[in-house]
Amino acid sequence: MKKFLTTLVAGAFAVVGGISATVADPVKVGFVYLTNPGDHGWTYAHEVARLEVNEHFGDKVETSYVENVPEGPDAARVIRELARQGNKIIFTTSFGYMDPTLKVSKEFPDVKFEHITGYKRSSNMATGNIRFYEGRYVQGVVAGMMTNSNKIGYIASFPIPEVIQGINAFALGMRSVNPDAEISIIWVNSWYDPVKEADAAKVHIAEGADILAQHTDSPAMLQTAEKAGVHGFGQSSDMKAFAPKAQLFSSVNNWGPYYISKIEQMMDGSWSTGEGPDHWAGNTWLGMADDYLVLTDFENMPADVKAAAEAAEAKIKGGYNIFTGPYSDNQGNVILKAGEAYHDGNLWNDMNYYVEGVNGKIPG
Amino acid sequence: MIEQLILTVIMTSIPLIFAASGELIAERSGVLNLGVEGMMLMGAVAAFAVAMGTGSPLLGMFAGAFAGALTAGIFAFFTLGLATNQVATGLALTIFGTGLSGLVGAPLVGQAIDGLAQVHLPLLADIPFLGTLLFQHDILAYLAVIMVALCAWVLSATRVGLILRAVGDNHESAHALGYSVLSVRLLAVIFGGMMAGLGGAYLPLVLTPHWAEGMTAGRGWIALALVVFASWRPWRVLGGALVFGGITIMQLAGQARGWTIPSQFLSMLPYLATIIVLVLISRNREFALANSPACLGRIFHAGK
Structure with a gap:
């Protein structure tokens, strides 16, 4: 009897061993989302990329995500939990996860962390970003040519570097074609509050704006524009379905290639944080030239505007640095003289002003 | 512009x-339902789904009211029944409504509808200034004012209001007088849910004609604060809502005009x-x- 039991147990182990030998465990990949993928903006774009990851790797990779994770210290709890669950690489997809990701990265040296849109790194935490502002320069060109009232209404979320870069790039594009146009900014203090975004759009229109731009995530602004008969630009994903007559174009964030390449690097051992003598060069920060940022079709605009938009897009893809002098801030102080240009570090550290053409002051 | x-x-x-x-009606009957946000979201998702499915925002409106009432029914089952x-x-109901509306609404994301049409009241709509402001709204907006008037009238001038x-105010006395405390509260809670559902329905049917998870973004909580702000009086709710709305829009307009008051403060x-x-x-x-x-x-407890 005893021998029989031993045989049975040994057999059982053999079977279990056999299973684990034939099926390789998939590599687990975790994502932390700011809102739910249903926002049809920022997080939706990340979700599209996650599905591309699934498609690309098949059963070699197992992805999971946690949605509606508030920015700030509490996010550390979620990130830590993902690391505990055995995720080998974790993408935290919003600026406000920077410090929590950094903290957890030190607790799990064997896990790779990828923080999206931040600037802090550690030995196992890299940063990745898209040059969103490139699309906004093209938006500015289109807005500058399309506006009749010379008033552009801009809806912004939070005054962080990425958003300020976007506002200034928009203004430089706008002023390159129309020196009289001005941008008013409404901060809604949220990435995602459809009703407030719609209210802000209505207020802009009531104040005379005829072109709207947004750095928030819902399609509410474009829907309001559609109803009021003015034009605007979509954010993060194509919002044409919500505003077929109002959308001039959307800048679409294409995170798929980034995620796939970083996961591949993690699997073959070539993953690195990119940290080197120039901290800013270590950031994976690609834009339109590499299809990380994709502009949808230019629509609802006359042919000459479309041509100018295409030219601006081609110019940036050809390597044009948008933040090239001469330009001044909106107080009249010269920021860059002719021939001077910003490098990436300046974009993060020194851009604490609005350029000419933007009304008001940066809050806080 | 000011118009x-x-x-x-x-x-x-x-x-x-x-x-x-x-x-307010639910609270006047003695029931504090903190699940307004959840009921609004259920109303919003139902309204959008039906409006999209049938092509009729009007049916969507009824669906919103029904879904809100049904969600309130769950609350009533637990708080009154058990x-x-x-x-x-109430807190659980908010979490439940947020989650369930998101789940039900997942396939609806990315779709757009034509919202409720404006109904221009004949003659009145042509009055300069006031006509545009007051008499060119959608049917839900008119209904909101009618409901406030109805609530105020029922509470202050009818027997039903007196019982409520x-x-x-004193459920033991009401019980001793032979009124069914639980039935009255059930109806009040269901009514509250229906109204929250209509409020939620207003978002995807009028304000932003699409469905998005969590689109109420805290308005249920503001509504709760508003009841207290209005010291449980219906017409003050109307006034308070306009004050709250006015503050919201004022802070947005102030920014567009370059005022320097921090928007967080507003x-x-x-x-x-x-x-x-x-x-x-x-x-x-x-x-x-x-x-x-x-x-x-x-x-x-009836037996006490």
């Missing part, structure tokens, strides 16, 4: 008017105003007692 701004204030207040007057704690159950207030004004009102009414004991239901949040 458009005021119009925006009115429109942004409508969901608050619905949700807060519904909650005598659970109202605060905890009796149940809310964002917290509705809550600040509520606290100030609370302090003021608590200073005058008679005044506070006159309106706030004495049995608010207290569980009623």
Whole structure:
């Protein structure tokens, strides 16, 4: 009897061993989302990329995500939990996860962390970003040519570097074609509050704006524009379905290639944080030239505007640095003289002003 | 320009008017339902789904009311039927409604509909200025004002209102007089849910004609604050909603015009105003007692 039991147990182990030998465990990949993928903006774009990851790797990779994770210290709890669950690489997809990701990265040296849109790194935490502002320069060109009232209404979320870069790039594009146009900014203090975004759009229109731009995530602004008969630009994903007559174009964030390449690097051992003598060069920060940022079709605009938009897009893809002098801030102080240009570090550290053409002051 | 701004204030207040007057009726019967946000979201998702499926925003409106009432029914089952704690159950209802609406609404994301049409009231709509502001709205906006008037009239001038207030102020006496405390509260809670559902429905049917998870973004909580702000009086709810809406729009317009008041400060004004009102009414004991239901949040056991 005893021998029989031993045989049975040994057999059982053999079977279990056999299973684990034939099926390789998939590599687990975790994502932390700011809102739910249903926002049809920022997080939706990340979700599209996650599905591309699934498609690309098949059963070699197992992805999971946690949605509606508030920015700030509490996010550390979620990130830590993902690391505990055995995720080998974790993408935290919003600026406000920077410090929590950094903290957890030190607790799990064997896990790779990828923080999206931040600037802090550690030995196992890299940063990745898209040059969103490139699309906004093209938006500015289109807005500058399309506006009749010379008033552009801009809806912004939070005054962080990425958003300020976007506002200034928009203004430089706008002023390159129309020196009289001005941008008013409404901060809604949220990435995602459809009703407030719609209210802000209505207020802009009531104040005379005829072109709207947004750095928030819902399609509410474009829907309001559609109803009021003015034009605007979509954010993060194509919002044409919500505003077929109002959308001039959307800048679409294409995170798929980034995620796939970083996961591949993690699997073959070539993953690195990119940290080197120039901290800013270590950031994976690609834009339109590499299809990380994709502009949808230019629509609802006359042919000459479309041509100018295409030219601006081609110019940036050809390597044009948008933040090239001469330009001044909106107080009249010269920021860059002719021939001077910003490098990436300046974009993060020194851009604490609005350029000419933007009304008001940066809050806080 | 000012016309458009005021119009925006009115429109942004409508969901608050619905949700807060519904909650007011529930609270006057003695039931504190903190699940307004969840009920609004259920109303919003149902309204959008039906409006999209049938092509009729009007049917969507009814669906929103029905879904809100049904969600409130769950709350009633627990708090009235099983005598659970109202605060905890209400919070759970908000979480439940947020989650379920997101789940049900997942396939609806990315779709757009034509919202409710504007109904221009004949002659009245042609009055300069006022006509644009007051008589060129959608049917839900008119309904909001009618419902406030109805609530005010029922509460102050009818036998039904008297019974409702009796149940809310002293459920033991009302019970001793032969009124069914639980039935009255059930109806009040269901009514509150229906109104929250209509308030939620206003978002995807009028304000932003699409469905997005969590699209109420805290308006249910503002509605709760509004009931207190209004010291449990329907017409004050209407006034308070316009004040809250006005503050919201003023802070947006102020920014567009380059005012330098921090927008965070203006964002917290509705809550600040509520606290100030609370302090003021608590200073005058008679005044506070006159309106706030004495049995608010207290569980009623018939056998006691």
